[in-house]
Amino acid sequence: MQPEHKAVAHQSLLLRSMPADDAEALLSRASVTKYDRGQTVFLQGERATAIFIVVDGWAKLYRIAPSGAEAVVGVFTKGRSFGEALAFQGDVYPVSSEAVTQCTLLRIDAEDYLRRIRETPETAISLLSATFVHLHNLVSQIEALKARTGAQRVAEFLCELAECKTGACEVVLPYDKILIAGRLGMKPESLSRAFARLKDEGVQVKQNRAKIDDIDHLRIYCEEDPAQAWMR
Known part of the structure; x- marks a missing residue:
């Protein structure tokens, strides 16, 4: 992992409020993957096992409607994270994710994050903060569509x-x-x-x-x- 990757991750909503030592411990076990445009990150129905932070480029979350139409649920760029809440429930992804452009994603294993939560409660606060912002954004999207x-x-x-x-x-x-x-x-x-x-x-x-x-x-x-x- 390059220093610039760590710098982006530290500024992400998921890690910015976490104690520096805990964030470093997580990042030491994280992996960085480059995706080509159109490449799948994960598919709807797969078991959710990881959290992702966009280091560079754009990624999207989407669902395919019964009619075959694609519904974009969210788009994420540098410093944004996704997949937090589901990864800790051991549930499946209700959406698919795809690289919109050439992009670089940092992958944090959910089990590693859970381990940090058990050891340091401050880690849980960073997760709650990120989850709250995602929820707030979804509510704002609904409000914007209507008003x-x-x-x-x-x-x-x-x-x-x-x-x-x-x-x-x-x-x-x-x-x-x-x-x-x-x-x-x-x-x-x-x-x-x-x-x-x-x-x-x-x-x-x-x-x-x-x-x-x-x-x-x-x-x-x-x-x-x-x-x-x-x-x-």
Whole structure:
């Protein structure tokens, strides 16, 4: 494992609140795997035995509906983790995971994490924090589908990815915009219209990069009454 891999893992939600010695102990037994675009990480129905942290690139979680349509449950990029809760239940994955781009994933065995929880309760706190954030994000997705315009949902997605706290910033997106549309419950043409609408809010999208003039302004736009957002 390279030093840069460890640096990303330490900043992830899963490990950032964990005592440094415990995090290092976990990482010493973790493995790093590179995936090509379209390569399967795990399949729906497989036994959940590991937690993953994205070191680089993009990965997605998805389900295949009875109709054969793909429903994107979540997309994850550098520093994001997934698979936490299920891995500790000894249950199966209710979704599949696939590399959206060439990506590097850090794999932590669930048994190793459980062992750290038994030895140091602080490790359990980091797991609870990560699980809470995932739940909060799912609730936010449902709220956004019901109470926000398409442009507001895209703006919120950009705010989630932005690493800057204030001012101007840039967000790197996956090249496959269909992935973003699926994650936000939109059609590709609706996503294009949303990006066009966000130009008036200081967002410029070129290829896979979104330049945001003022992240604070964009956060305020996300929370506006949808009626006002439509009138802009």
